[in-house]
Amino acid sequence: KIKMASQERREFDKYLKFLTQKAVQVIVQSREGGKIRTRSNPNSTDWFNLVLTDNKAIIAELKHSVDPPYPQDECPVNIEITVETPEGDSFVIEVWQIHLDTRKRDVTVSVSHVLY
DSSP, X not given: OOOOXXXXXXHHHHHHHHHHHHHHHHHHXXXXXXXXXXXXXXXXXXXXXXXXXXXXXXXHHHHHHSSSSSOBBTXXXXXXXXXXXXXXXXXXXXXXXXXXXXXXXXXXXXXXXXXX
């Protein structure tokens, strides 16, 4: 488990939550078949300067499937991309895993100064 002060841990968890949500949105929406055009805005306060409208169904599924909705020590977030055949069968065609390796934490770095 990562040892941090409580405020620093909350900031880190907040960052992980938004990173995970945005990664899941990008992965799932990019597999839906449509083209998306977005413009970068360097003055934006959007997380990761990535302007992508969140699909509410994807967020709801993430919150429903994973608690908390971000990776924890030895508890990754898995994303499975499936395809459904005309007969109604489903097959997993792609698997993504987002995990946290706490052994690689640099204890000399402050979360709030480096993450933002």
